[in-house]
Amino acid sequence: MVIRSSSSTRIDQSPREMFQRSNSSSSSPPKVGGSLLKPWKKSSESLSDSKKHSTKGSSSTHHMSPLRNESHNGSKTHLHHNHITHHPTKDKYFKDLDEDWSAVIDDYNMPIPMISNGGVETTLRPPAVIHDESAFESQRSSMESYRGTGSNLNRTISNDLKLKYQIEVEKDVQELNSLMVRIDRFKNLTRPKDGTTQVNLTEIRKLAWNGIPMVHRPVVWKLLIGYLPSNLKRQDQVLKRKRLEFKQGVDHIFSDNHEKDVTTWHQIEIDIPRTNPHIPLYQFQSVHDSLKRILYFWAIRHPTSGYVQGINDLVTPFFQVFLSEYLSPSTKDDVYTLDPLTYLTAEQLSDVEADCFWCLSKLLEQITDYFIHGQPGILKQVKNLSQLVKRIDSDLFSHFDSEHVEFLQFSVRWMNCLLMREFHMSMVIRMWDTYLSETSLETSIGSEDLMSEGSTSLDRKSRSSASGPPSSDSRQTTLSEFHVFVCAAFLVKWSDELMKMDFQGIITFLQNPPTKSWKESDIEMLLSEAYVWQSLYKDATSHWR
């Protein structure tokens, strides 16, 4: 885990950063405790309007207490103690969190230019007209007028309602403002106006960890994963070269000069029609053809791994995010239902395929040992998960043990598909904002250097296959490591329920966890929890490397 600097502005200060900051700046237990609670607050945004959610949240928080494990040091004990005495009931606990959360919101939004005060901070000021954000602009102005008429009406209603109403409107305005500022910050970071030729990748990573606005996601993902160079002057040239390389490669493997790897082709051919069967996009023939080209080309060029089921899932977030680049801001959600050929030329589609191919390659570079023979990476991850849960939630671990539930029985899929099967695609995409921010800097910088030296990806490929399967003590990338913590956070979230279940109940529950109604705030809470666990258990993971 790379400790980020704590110099970020308050607007985008994530629970993660706040935790980091307080954690790194304080050695006294109470402060650690206080900051530890904050990431969990992320969810309380939705708690107020969802009673059901709050019950769930409360149970998980209870189980999440590191203090259930007796082997912890004083600071954590203090936290637990604090937790018990100050929040004797769950409701009370969450009420407090809610209040705290409002405080955090205020904290977040303080420097945001507010319509109500008319103040505009020069550095963060959105340009008067931004085509991408015009939708938000209009929303914002309508919000403003809404607020104006509201104050007239309010004379006839009770003060309580008036107050509530004002708070709500205020909150909406703040959210919108915050979103606009975020959009603008990404815009400034990806297209700096001050003449610098280098985008600040560290800053982008920090910001992207907390989610990327849809309009910026395609470019930011490509930057994060190290496909698009951070040197602005080279971006167009690299894209052009990479896209051409892909096109020529594909032309070759689908020509008569290439002897088809029948087994691989067959496996891909039978898997593509059953990829994301619930999303209309993946039912189109054009999409089937695109995905087959990407996956087959990838498989041919990575013979140590080859195509493994699940990789077909992993390519799809890239595919639809990169397609969305070609849709206008207001129609981006149509990516789920439109045949790409209705809005793309064949050439553009080929560019999307190329981008997917290269980004998939980058992603899989981070987890190569998941898919090579014997899948040692997955087995190791499963083992790490079980060891982690043993420490985080020893009761649950013992319960699994007594019910003869093995981690392999439910978490292979979590690793193999990076939890993609557990969530709706829109949630997965949000999750990937964070995951791609966690990709190893080493890897992406390293390959960027290679790219700048003009070496072809073929060189890189031969390099990586020459190195063979990573040895057991090779350094684990941060994405992989973070993923284990996300899995652990995901598992202990259901701890209360699982403790009451027998073998059959547990396995069936975990195969089909109740995540259908999850919103972004739920995913963000999960990621924050994972982050906290990672910070707390850093010592426990040193041997993973």
Added chain:
Amino acid sequence: MNSNVTSIKLVLLGEAAVGKSSIVLRFVSNDFAENKEPTIGAAFLTQRVNMADHTIKFEIWDTAGQERFASLAPMYYRNAQAALVVYDVTKPQSFIKARHWVKELHEQASKGIIIALVGNKMDLLESEEDRKVAREEAEKLSEEKNLLFFETSAKSGDNVNEVFLAIGEKIPLKKNDGSNNDGLRTTEDGRIDLNRSDDVANSSGCAC
């Protein structure tokens, strides 16, 4: 519901996309989905069947088909009392793979394991030309290796329940053989029953 419940651990093996998950879905939920996502790792499902004088609870592990996942298979067939080795009647390659699985089970699984060889996707046979695995060939293998043999269609439901019924009839009536922890789990908590148990029990158990 008969209180005398026998649990049977059953595992499904076979090449990718031959219809393992679809067979289980048909048996457990009497349902079919045209394009089911490939199984990753394994899926666990249960179904109860009322036999003449007792109830059988099938505890089914449906495994992933791709070769790359094969190293995980022993974990699932290790303690299994029954196995379905599935192939696609239109894919000769899948029958070769089925032979391998039968061999591996005889060598590695518990001695008394009951194996059913299942040729699926019979619905694809519009004419005999579509068939790529001869029935005789599969019957021959079944006789040699002492397997139950069925040709099924998970899509239409043909013969699917019969496979499980035949296994149920062949299983020795022992509530708990002590070799594993099944006894702990023979509780009245069947996840999905759908009142279908009687149908299954009443249908004819044609073992061909």
